[in-house]
Amino acid sequence: DTVYIGTADNLVFALDATTGEKAWPIPFETGHSIWGQPAYHDGMLFVTSMDRSIHALDAESGEELWQTNFAGAIAAGPVLNEDLIYVSDFDSQIHALDIHSGEEQWAAPASNWVWGAPAYADGVVYYADVEGNVFAVDATTGAALWQTKSPGAVQTSPVVEGDKVYVASEGESSEVPAGALRAFSVEDGRELWTTIAPAPLFTTPVVVDEAVVVALQSESAMLIAYDLNTGGQLWTIAPPDEE
Numbered sequence: 001d002t003v004y005i006g007t008a009d010n011l012v013f014a015l016d017a018t019t020g021e022k023a024w025p026i027p028f029e030t031g032h033s034i035w036g037q038p039a040y041h042d043g044m045l046f047v048t049s050m051d052r053s054i055h056a057l058d059a060e061s062g063e064e065l066w067q068t069n070f071a072g073a074i075a076a077g078p079v080l081n082e083d084l085i086y087v088s089d090f091d092s093q094i095h096a097l098d099i100h101s102g103e104e105q106w107a108a109p110a111s112n113w114v115w116g117a118p119a120y121a122d123g124v125v126y127y128a129d130v131e132g133n134v135f136a137v138d139a140t141t142g143a144a145l146w147q148t149k150s151p152g153a154v155q156t157s158p159v160v161e162g163d164k165v166y167v168a169s170e171g172e173s174s175e176v177p178a179g180a181l182r183a184f185s186v187e188d189g190r191e192l193w194t195t196i197a198p199a200p201l202f203t204t205p206v207v208v209d210e211a212v213v214v215a216l217q218s219e220s221a222m223l224i225a226y227d228l229n230t231g232g233q234l235w236t237i238a239p240p241d242e243e
Contacts, residue, residue: 002059004045006034012047012055014062024062030055036077036117039085041099046085048074054087056102068102070095076117076157079125081139086125088114094127094135096142106142110135116157116204119165124186126165128154134167136189146189151180156204159212161228164192166212168201181205181214181226193231197224211235
């Protein structure tokens, strides 16, 4: 019954979902902008910030329970399972923290900034960096399972659906800007298909039924849906005609 909102001016608000009235007397304040979506679990709210920290709050009162600091800023929200919190960082790592104490359990490396949030599925954490490297690690230990490559920088989060993981990226062409959507096998990182979008992809794809949908800024399309299994284009929503 509560909506939690992080803002670019460093504040976290709790609002009654029905009335919009403030549920906390005062908002919680971080040391810098909040870009990622807060995450809720069992009466606790977890907020990442560009202040290089993750803050755990009592979801009812807004009181801070613990704070863990990192070497780099955090642009994406945290991802949870029952025991651990996974945080991507501009220190070129993924961090796994104890959900109750904030104590780090392991850290797994990337080759550069990890901008988008990681994805968790079936005991595996998937993440990608701004050099286009895509990684899969054991969710409990952080041990590397496989590593592969996507065209261009990745600022999005991987999306796992069934036996595939989908990664949207900016693409590799500098002369003709184009994005890329690539599907990999969750088992070994093997590339299954790649499709080129008419503009760089900066937002995380969404799976709807048998389609993976990307949003983009292009004269020819705002949304494009691709077949989950083949990457073939299913439909497009074009921007409105200019009057």
